[in-house]
Amino acid sequence: MAVSVPIVGAVCGFWAVVAFIVPWFIPKGPNRGVTQWCIVLSAICCWAFWGLNYLTQMNPLIGPKLSSNQISAIAREWVGIIILNNKNVLNYCQC
Numbered sequence: 837m838a839v840s841v842p843i844v845g846a847v848c849g850f851w852a853v854v855a856f857i858v859p860w861f862i863p864k865g866p867n868r869g870v871t872q873w874c875i876v877l878s879a880i881c882c883w884a885f886w887g888l889n890y891l892t893q894m895n896p897l898i899g900p901k902l903s904s905n906q907i908s909a910i911a912r913e914w915v916g917i918i919i920l921n922n923k924n925v926l927n928y929c930q931c
Contacts, residue, residue: 839894847886855879 858879859872902910 844890848883851879851883851886855883 855876859875862868862871862875865871
């Protein structure tokens with residue numbers, strides 16, 4: 837999974853707007869400061885959660901452990917290949 841600059845920029849921009857612009861539109865009242873900080877901290881936490889999940893999916897520490905039967909089934913369904921004895925590959929068309 838490569839870094840998608842437009843998606844990363846859009847998500848970061850969205851959370852920046854939520855954190856820095858939205859608090860200015862909170863109506864005046866006795867708890868305005870608390871509400872503003874709640875919005876800012878929520879935006880920071882959501883952005884950090886999204887960012888950490890995005891980064892861990894880019895470079896996972898542990899890959900999936902699949903048996904040869906599972907790999908054959910996945911190859912057959914997704915790619916349209918039949919794997920025989922993990923050596924011979926027989927291509928077929930689903931046309």
